[in-house]
Amino acid sequence: MTQETQTPQFDLLVIGGGINGVGVARDxxxxxxxxxxxxKDDLAQHTSSASTKLIHGGLRYLELYDFKLVxxxxxxxxxxxxxxxHIIHPMRFILPHHKALRPKWMIRIGLFLYDHLGGRKLLPSSNGVxxxxxxxGLLLxxxxxxxxEYSDCWVHDAKLVVLSAMDAEARGATIRTHTRCISLIxxxxxxxxxxxxxxDGGTFEVQAKTVVNAAGPWVEKVLSLGINADETHGVRFVKGSHIVVPKLFDHxxxxxxxHTDGRVLFAIPFxxxxTLLGTTDIELDKLPEIVAINQGEVDYICRAVSEYFRKPIDPESVVWSFSGVRPLYDDAASNASKVTRDYNLHLDQRQAPILSIYGxxxxxxxxxAEEVLDxxxxCMKIEGTAWTSSSHLPGGDIANGNFGLFLSQCSRRYPWLNKKLLLDYAGHYGTCIHQLLDGCASEADxxxxxxxxLYEREVRYLITxxxxxxxxxxxxxxxKQGLRLTAEEVGKLENWINSNSKASG
Structure with a gap:
């Protein structure tokens, strides 16, 4: 890449394309x-695609008296x-009562608070079963x-990041993946x-009035890029791993x-x-080059979940696993599971401001993101006010949020599309399905x-x-089509991408 003759100037440089970074860019x-x-990599390539895929209040945080976060x-x-x-769906959770652990009255109080702390309107309340x-209960x-039984929501986490980036770009932001910040002065x-x-290894410069450091696990590394910033506040690296096994239940x-160690684990339709099972909490001394599950974590998850299911979970049945490092704000908690999941924002206003996000x-x-902009x-003299609380992400403008009705409408509009593919497209793209399928009249198209x-039309859409x-x-x-493609099919896709990128280049 050649050096640009004139350095582009921006109001805000956001470093990091995880969920926090794209959220700030969008707002x-x-x-x-x-x-x-x-x-520096793909959007959501690290922590933001390694979650338990939940939008939730964090029931267990009540026990840590983290009422503000909940x-x-x-x-x-x-x-x-x-x-x-389209990418966030209500889900009902079953919490079996373990007589040797928390008493029923404590769980009832916790669920009562969970029902009322957030002004719940859309989701049904909790109840005993x-x-x-x-x-x-038949499998237990x-x-x-x-x-x-209580309510929370499932989310396609990486897609949430991508849609937020798309919306930011639609509103004028520049989004550059595979672009590393190597100096900040x-x-x-x-x-x-x-x-x-x-x-390609090329370098270039941009100027910005303000920087938001949303680098997640690398937040302190960004602060060490020669900028003479204030002392860092500290990040604790906690690895969380999940495993995926063939479906354990049909409901x-x-x-x-x-679990007896005080943690909780989830078993979620996936x-x-x-079925998705997890997660672990393992504190790391430093950030590893490669984050991956180890056999001890696999055994831990299988053993903990097998305490409940009639049929034990065999570690050999794992078809996929994923791990991520949570960059938690160091609140001096002695146990990794008790470290707050809340965030901490540190603003250094000396001359040009830099705001760093911890946790x-x-x-x-x-x-x-709203708090960052506020x-x-x-210091930036921002005239625009908060707006995201009543907005939709791309594809999310479904009438009354009624996904079932939207799916029925899509079925009538695309009768040639098989039900499994229709559900997949509607659930990934929402109203953008019409852009995805524009001009298609049969599966051959x-x-x-x-x-x-996975078909060529979707691949082209994702790249474009x-x-x-x-x-x-x-x-x-x-x-998550990687769960279904063989190694030979993956190779075919890679060859197609390589040949088409050369052709377009």
Whole structure:
């Protein structure tokens, strides 16, 4: 890449393309700021695609007296559900009562607070259940005869990041993936950032009045890029891993299981044919080059979940696993499971401002972004006000948020599309399905079939509109078709992407 003759200037440089970074970029662009976001890898490639796929208040945080976090998360649960009803769905959770752990009265109080702390309007309230006569109880061991049922939401986490980036770009932001910030220098009242294109190694510069450091696990590394920033506040690296196994049950309920070590684990319906199990909490001394599950974590998850299910979970049945490092704000908690999942924002206003984000969780990303912009409003003289609480993400403008009705309408509009593919497209793209299928009148119009439910039309759409560049981007972040493609089929997709990128280049 050649050096640009004139350095582009922006109001805001956001470093990091995870959920917090794209949330800030979107909010800022909607307030009229000129925004540039750089991400060294793919969007959501690290922590933001390694969550438990939930938009939730965090029931277990009540036990840690983190009422503020639960309150904000429960409020956001319904805001996000309204904004993206295609990728966020209500889900009912079954909590079996473990007599040796928390007493029933404590769980009832916790669920009462959970029902009322966030001003719940869209989701049904909690209730007790007789597991001996409940479809979700049939798979559990006999000793779990009673339990509770409550509501939270499932989310396609990586897609939430991508849609937020798309909306930011639609509002004028520049989104650059595979672009690493390698130098950050204050020059009076502006920043000069040197960026490196990881594809070809070329470097270039941009200037910005303000920087938001949303680098997640790398937040302190960004602060060490020679900018003479204030002392860092500290990040604790906690690895969380999940496993995916063939479907354990046919009903639509998810489970939350209490474990003897004080943690909770989830068993969640996943991608129609699978069950997602997790997670772990392992504190790391430093950030590893490669984050991956180890056998001890696999055994832990299988053992903990097998305490509840009649049929034990065999570690050999794992078909996929994923791990991520949560960059939690260091609140001096002795146990990794007790470290707050709330965020901390640190603003350094010496000359050109830089705001660094520590911690956070996917459920509160919109609220975090709003708070970031409010903190910057005075020093940046931002005239635009908060707006995202009543907005939709791309594809989320479904009438009354009624996904079932929307699906029926799509079925009538595209009668040639098989039901499985229709559900997949409607659930991934919402109203953008019409853009995806524009000009198609039969499945033959979808082009090459790469395996599973993946066709050329979708691949082209993901590359054109959703920043996908590789087979991994498409198979594991934009979709989960990687669960269904063989190694030979993955190779076919990679060859297609390589040949088409050369042709377009």
């Amino acid at each position: 800022a662009a909607g307030r009229g700021l000129q925004v540039y976001l750089c991400e 309150h904000h998360a429960l409020q956001e649960r319904e805001v996000l559900l309204r904004s993206a009803p 007789d597991l001996k006569n409940h479809v979700a 061991k006999e000793r779990y005869s009673a339990g509770f 204050r020059h009076g009242k502006h920043w000069c950032a040197t960026l490196k294109d990881e594809r 639509d309920y998810a489970y939350i299981f209490q 991608e129609h044919d699978y 956070g969780k996917i459920t509160t990303y919109r609220k975090l 903190m910057l409003s005075e 979808l082009g090459d079939h790469f395996g599973g439910e 509109y959703e920043y996908a560049e590789s087979a991994e981007d498409i198979l594991w972040r934009r979709t």
